Amino acid sequence: MTLRLYDSLRRSVHDVEPLVPGRLGLYVCGPTVYGPIHVGNARPFVVAQTLARHLRRTGWEVRVVSNLTDINDKIYAAAQAEGIASVALAERESARYLDDTSRLGLGRPDVEPKVTDALPEIIAMIEGLIAGGHAYAADGDVYFRVADFPSYGALSGQRIDEMQPEEITSKKQAPLDFALWKAQKPGEDAAWESPWGLGRPGWHIECSAMAMSALGEEIDIHGGGIDLKFPHHENERAQSESITGRPFARTWLHNGMLRFGGDKMSKSLGNVDRLADALDREGAETLLSLFARAHYRSPLDYSPASLEDARKSNDRLREALRRAARVAGTTAPAAAGPLAATAAAVDARFRAALDDDFATPEALAALFELVRTLNAALDAGPADPADVAQARAVLVDCLDVLGLAGLAATADGPPAAAVALLQEREAARAARDFARADAIRDELQALGWVVQDLADGPELQPA
RNA sequence: GGCGACGUGGCCGAGUGGCUAGGCAGCGGCCUGCAAAGCCGUCCACACCAGUUCGAUUCUGGUCGUCGCCUCCA
Numbered sequence: 001m002t003l004r005l006y007d008s009l010r011r012s013v014h015d016v017e018p019l020v021p022g023r024l025g026l027y028v029c030g031p032t033v034y035g036p037i038h039v040g041n042a043r044p045f046v047v048a049q050t051l052a053r054h055l056r057r058t059g060w061e062v063r064v065v066s067n068l069t070d071i072n073d074k075i076y077a078a079a080q081a082e083g084i085a086s087v088a089l090a091e092r093e094s095a096r097y098l099d100d101t102s103r104l105g106l107g108r109p110d111v112e113p114k115v116t117d118a119l120p121e122i123i124a125m126i127e128g129l130i131a132g133g134h135a136y137a138a139d140g141d142v143y144f145r146v147a148d149f150p151s152y153g154a155l156s157g158q159r160i161d162e163m164q165p166e167e168i169t170s171k172k173q174a175p176l177d178f179a180l181w182k183a184q185k186p187g188e189d190a191a192w193e194s195p196w197g198l199g200r201p202g203w204h205i206e207c208s209a210m211a212m213s214a215l216g217e218e219i220d221i222h223g224g225g226i227d228l229k230f231p232h233h234e235n236e237r238a239q240s241e242s243i244t245g246r247p248f249a250r251t252w253l254h255n256g257m258l259r260f261g262g263d264k265m266s267k268s269l270g271n272v273d274r275l276a277d278a279l280d281r282e283g284a285e286t287l288l289s290l291f292a293r294a295h296y297r298s299p300l301d302y303s304p305a306s307l308e309d310a311r312k313s314n315d316r317l318r319e320a321l322r323r324a325a326r327v328a329g330t331t332a333p334a335a336a337g338p339l340a341a342t343a344a345a346v347d348a349r350f351r352a353a354l355d356d357d358f359a360t361p362e363a364l365a366a367l368f369e370l371v372r373t374l375n376a377a378l379d380a381g382p383a384d385p386a387d388v389a390q391a392r393a394v395l396v397d398c399l400d401v402l403g404l405a406g407l408a409a410t411a412d413g414p415p416a417a418a419v420a421l422l423q424e425r426e427a428a429r430a431a432r433d434f435a436r437a438d439a440i441r442d443e444l445q446a447l448g449w450v451v452q453d454l455a456d457g458p459e460l461q462p463a
Numbered sequence: 464g465g466c467g468a469c470g471u472g473g474c475c476g477a478g479u480g481g482c483u484a485g486g487c488a489g490c491g492g493c494c495u496g497c498a499a500a501g502c503c504g505u506c507c508a509c510a511c512c513a514g515u516u517c518g519a520u521u522c523u524g525g526u527c528g529u530c531g532c533c534u535c536c537a
């Protein structure tokens with residue numbers, strides 16, 4: 001099966017043709033670390049990590065690179081507001097970003113470069129741009145000459161003559177020119193040496209430099225939020241292609257925005273839910289399920305109702321896995337029954353859906369088909385344990401791609417007190433004292449355990 | 464104002480020129496002491512107006528509306 005992805009530059013879905021057969025390099029723009037990230041910021045991370053999991057499962061060798069921008073105007077501002085050194089603030093927020101995203105349980109990108117570690121590459125690239133006539137130094141600053149890059153605007157669909165840029169700053173030669181290097185300004189407590197004096201890189205150059213450094217001059221896939229398309233990715237493209245004369249990214253991958261209360265979730269609007277808070281409240285699985293429910297390019301509604309839906313669909317998956325585990329035992333996967341056949345078909349459909357522009361909703365639908373078939377088989381009577389084990393294995397395997405394998409985890413058993421109550425309830429039921437039995441069920445509920453009377457006896461599950 | 468995306472059933476959310484998306488919720492049934500879980504059946508669609516077509520939710524044009532970008536932004 002061929003991997004197909006939507007390329008923002010070509011504005012269509014196309015077959016992915018890797019630079020090296022069997023291998024894919026993926027660069028995703030990470031955060032500027034000036035404060036805690038919100039749930040929306042997590043979307044590109046989740047898309048990249050889950051896409052990589054799918055690709056690895058289907059035989060690709062994948063290298064994910066995602067940067068931390070730890071030099072930026074906002075970092076100076078935030079540090080000043082707190083009265084601490086900007087370097088200290090960036091380090092603290094970098095660590096916090098790594099902690100927060102790690103809690104999603106999707107692992108880490110293979111490489112996570114920081115701007116502060118990439119100054120030599122950045123400076124070399126700026127020198128190259130100046131040498132090639134694509135950029136010019138001006139009194140400690142360096143600017144990229146946009147007029148020098150004919151296809152500027154092609155990625156974002158902006159036309160240079162239609163753009164209404166801010167008024168020209170004194171050192172720029174043209175309004176659209178953007179900074180590659182900025183001279184240190186008063187109040188900025190950190191600066192780096194360069195051929196143009198003390199200063200720091202502009203916003204866009206670091207991604208070009210770090211992407212090339214980690215993945216080469218041409219990269220397979222470059223991703224990020226769609227709000228980065230302009231100017232960030234447009235500028236990255238201009239810089240990179242000016243210096244190499246080759247396409248920078250073979251596929252530009254952009255995820256849609258998270259909507260919160262009808263608007264894009266963003267720090268500037270203030271309608272944010274911090275990722276750490278959301279993880280505390282909802283847990284990683286609910287958030288990951290929510291992300292998977294919508295196609296990565298679509299806007300995604302983040303609301304109590306959508307979280308509730310995500311939680312409940314996880315419950316359904318968890319319940320099916322639990323039922324299957326009771327029957328499956330430790331049977332070796334040598335199954336060939338009808339359920340195993342369905343499982344195989346669903347696995348194929350799951351992979352095909354993700355290969356087709358990473359259609360997680362369709363992939364999820366395939367899994368629910370297997371859930372329904374599995375439940376029906378379990379309802380129908382004694383099921384072949386090997387078949388059930390096979391179906392369960394496929395479910396777990398597929399869910400793992402989405403970071404949801406934890407739904408198969410067996411919870412810690414109930415405490416002795418709860419077990420005792422359950423036994424008491426069984427005695428009451430045997431005596432047909434249903435009032436007593438129901439009262440005990442309420443007590444168990446209060447302890448956090450739900451009773452289910454199954455065909456082969458009662459079972460306690462975490463509420 | 465410019466560029467782009469999109470408008471699907473009670474809600475969320477896929478998809479397709481004629482053939483079941485899926486989840487949640489509702490209704491009926493089975494199972495159950497009851498409940499939960501599950502299964503079966505079922506109601507509720509493709510913003511509006513034209514056009515193309517044997518046939519459009521699916522293509523074309525227009526209208527209205529929503530969202531994103533054009534400034535920091537995942």
